[in-house]
Amino acid sequence: MKKWTYAAAAIAIGGVVAAGAAAVSAEDKPMLTIDGETFTTHVKVPDDHPLAPEVISGWEYRTRETQALELDDFQNPAFLAVEQGEELWSAVDGSEGKSCESCHGDAAESMKGVRANMPRWNEAANKPWTLEEHINSCRKDRMGAEPWKWESSEMLGMTAYVGLQSRGMPMTVQTDGPMASWIEKGKELYYTRVGQLDMACANCHVDNYGKYIRADLLSQGNINGFPTYRLKWQGVGSLHRRFKGCMDQVRAKPYKRGSDEFVALEAYLASRGAGLSVETPAVRN
Amino acid sequence: MKSLRSRYIRSALAAAGIGLFAGIALADEAPKYDVVDGGIPASLTGVAGNPENGKAAMLNRKGGNCLSCHAISALSDQPFHGEVGPTLDGAADRWSEAQLRLIVANSKAVFEDTIMPAFYRTEGLHRVADKFADKTILSAQEVEDVVAYLLTMKE
Numbered sequence: 001m002k003k004w005t006y007a008a009a010a011i012a013i014g015g016v017v018a019a020g021a022a023a024v025s026a027e028d029k030p031m032l033t034i035d036g037e038t039f040t041t042h043v044k045v046p047d048d049h050p051l052a053p054e055v056i057s058g059w060e061y062r063t064r065e066t067q068a069l070e071l072d073d074f075q076n077p078a079f080l081a082v083e084q085g086e087e088l089w090s091a092v093d094g095s096e097g098k099s100c101e102s103c104h105g106d107a108a109e110s111m112k113g114v115r116a117n118m119p120r121w122n123e124a125a126n127k128p129w130t131l132e133e134h135i136n137s138c139r140k141d142r143m144g145a146e147p148w149k150w151e152s153s154e155m156l157g158m159t160a161y162v163g164l165q166s167r168g169m170p171m172t173v174q175t176d177g178p179m180a181s182w183i184e185k186g187k188e189l190y191y192t193r194v195g196q197l198d199m200a201c202a203n204c205h206v207d208n209y210g211k212y213i214r215a216d217l218l219s220q221g222n223i224n225g226f227p228t229y230r231l232k233w234q235g236v237g238s239l240h241r242r243f244k245g246c247m248d249q250v251r252a253k254p255y256k257r258g259s260d261e262f263v264a265l266e267a268y269l270a271s272r273g274a275g276l277s278v279e280t281p282a283v284r285n
Numbered sequence: 286m287k288s289l290r291s292r293y294i295r296s297a298l299a300a301a302g303i304g305l306f307a308g309i310a311l312a313d314e315a316p317k318y319d320v321v322d323g324g325i326p327a328s329l330t331g332v333a334g335n336p337e338n339g340k341a342a343m344l345n346r347k348g349g350n351c352l353s354c355h356a357i358s359a360l361s362d363q364p365f366h367g368e369v370g371p372t373l374d375g376a377a378d379r380w381s382e383a384q385l386r387l388i389v390a391n392s393k394a395v396f397e398d399t400i401m402p403a404f405y406r407t408e409g410l411h412r413v414a415d416k417f418a419d420k421t422i423l424s425a426q427e428v429e430d431v432v433a434y435l436l437t438m439k440e
Contacts, residue, residue, distance in 0.1 A: 196402070196417040198393075198410055203400040211368040214346075214353035218369075253412045 032059050032271035032279070034071055037168050043275035050206055051220055051274065057276050058284055061210070063220040066231065070283040078160055078281030081153070081236040085161025088154060094145025100158075107165055115159075115166035116278050117173050119182075119267050128182050128267050131159050132238070132258065150257040156236045159227050163280030171224055171278060173270035186268025189261055195252030201265075204246075221246075222273040223266065225282025232285060239266060265271060316392065316405050316421060324383025325390060329405070329425035334433025342427045349404065349423060349431060359438070370401060378381035385435045389428050404428060 026110040032039040050053070059067060069075050090101040119128035129137070135158055136147035148155040175183060177195035190201045204213065205221035212218070226239040233241075240257035243265060249256035255261040316417060318325050328334075343349040351357075356366035357373045380388065388395050390405035404423040413419075423431065 093301045192411070194410075194412040196410060196422060198402055199400060207400065208369050212348070213364070213367050213369050215365045247412075248414070251414050251417045253414050256436070 002094045006239060030067065032057070032067075032071070032277075034073065034167075039168055039279060040170065040275065040276035041277070043273075045275075050202075055273055055276060056209075056220055057224060057279065058219040058222055059225070059282065061217045062283075062285060066283055066285050069229075070279065073268070074113065076229065076281065076283055078227070078283065081157045081160040081227070081229075082164055082281060084153060084157030088158055089161060094139065094143035096142065096144040100138065103138070107162065110182060111165040113166050113169055115163040115280055116171055116273050117171070118270065119263055121174060121178055122254050126178075127137045127260070128179060128263055130258070130263060135159065135162070137166045141262070151238055151241055153256050155225035156227050156238065159238070160236060160281040163227065163278065167280055169204045171270055171273050173267060173274065175274075179262040179267060182264050182267045183271050184268075186264035186266070189265050190268055194247065195282065197250040197252075199250045201246065212283060220273075221269070222276060223269045224273055224276040225279040225284065228282045228284050230284050236281060316390070316407060316425075318405075320387060320394065321383070323387065323395065324381060325386040326383040329386070329390070330429055330430055332426060332429065334426075334429035334431070336430070336434040336437055338427070339430035339432070339434030342423060342431050343434060348427065351431075354401065357438070373435065373438055376438040377436045378439055380435075382432060382436060385432050386428065389423070389431050404431075435440070 032041050039057075039059075041060050042053040045055055047053075059070060060118045069077065073079055086107075088100070089107055090099050092099045092102075100107070114134075115131060118134075120134075121127075122129040122133075125133075132148075132150055132155055135155065138145050139145040148158070173179070185264050193200045193203070201221060204218050209218045209220045223239055226242070227236050228239075228242070229236050230242075238257065240262045243262050244254040244257065318329055319327065340360070341348075343351040343357075344360070346353075349365045351373070352360065352366050353361060354367040354369035355371070355373045356368070359374075360366070376385065384395070388401075391403040392399050392401040393403055402422060405422055405425065405428050407419050
């Protein structure tokens with residue numbers, strides 16, 4: 001319940017900052033609204049859900065200043081990456097003389113909803129593919145171009161741009177069929193203690209969300225905003241970079257970006273956070 | 286208003302990149318001790334703990350970093366006391382020296398499934414980063430020092 005105290009405190013500050021404006025009451029909790037579209041940051045879930053009663057977006061745990069950066073695309077620093085992605089979308093590259101646009105046309109149509117159901121089962125590879133893997137498979141197999149490195153500015157720009165086309169849509173990863181065992185494996189990893197500090201993801205993000213751990217207000221660790229602009233990174237970073245950072249914090253040997261373990265974690269967190277709006281590219285601190 | 290301000294300071298520092306638990310642990314000998322009646326009665330080193338050093342070890346973000354989870358009124362000059370664990374005010378009224386030594390050395394032996402790290406333990410851990418492998422978070426003497434400081438926490 002502590003978290004609501006913080007929310008209330010932050011609202012009070014909002015009131016102070018908006019000096020001269022009408023007093024802000026506790027009912028006027030700011031909403032995540034971008035260009036007039038209001039996003040789902042709270043999803044009611046049944047009692048057997050690990051985050052019952054509600055799955056909550058990480059946006060709700062950030063300060064009003066950080067939140068504000070996400071509310072306005074002109075202020076959101078991640079849009080530099082989006083612009084790079086947009087340029088790359090129509091840039092011809094590789095031996096086949098093609099760009100993404102050559103096959104997919106207008107991204108606003110063809111890429112709508114793509115980010116919302118990642119990672120998605122790939123029959124030929126016999127595993128779930130992340131957005132990064134889909135992009136690189138097009139580059140290699142259809143464009144004859146070099147794959148991009150996971151954390152390269154090109155890949156971050158493209159995942160931000162493609163992800164943006166799903167912004168506002170609910171996260172809906174496939175959970176049945178061959179995805180089920182990956183989600184189960186991700187869940188197992190999520191509850192496994194690692195590192196010299198001997199902590200599991202769930203110790204922080206399930207047992208203690210809404211509480212401060214030193215200077216950081218713990219969220220539920222949801223993934224609906226990735227790739228995300230992080231103030232601490234002074235740039236945009238991938239979801240798997242965030243996973244690595246959390247493992248580094250507890251002095252664990254992190255898994256590699258794109259590893260089966262991180263893909264399984266991603267699949268689990270996508271299913272756990274179902275219903276939250278895609279916020280790509282979000283802003284966090 | 287105090288708590289309102291601190292929320293902003295916290296985030297500013299977090300943005301400046303001051304993370305949790307970053308850095309290198311300095312620890313030496315392999316953990317060995319006897320647990321008796323839910324505590325470790327004997328000193329780990331035979332050298333009396335120094336409470337001032339203990340306070341420093343508790344504050345050190347690369348060491349105990351206890352404030353990341355615990356609030357301590359006696360250290361209210363320090364910023365950012367965490368909320369994950371209970372306040373340590375009055376800890377010495379609730380626990381004996383032997384119990385405190387076990388709580389710090391291996392919290393899991395006292396609080397089942399706790400998030401609190403075991404500060405003087407190397408076995409039973411998984412995927413420890415290479416540079417921390419087989420090292421304890423605190424040295425035996427640091428544990429003694431921390432216990433000496435905790436023993437001053439009376440209300």
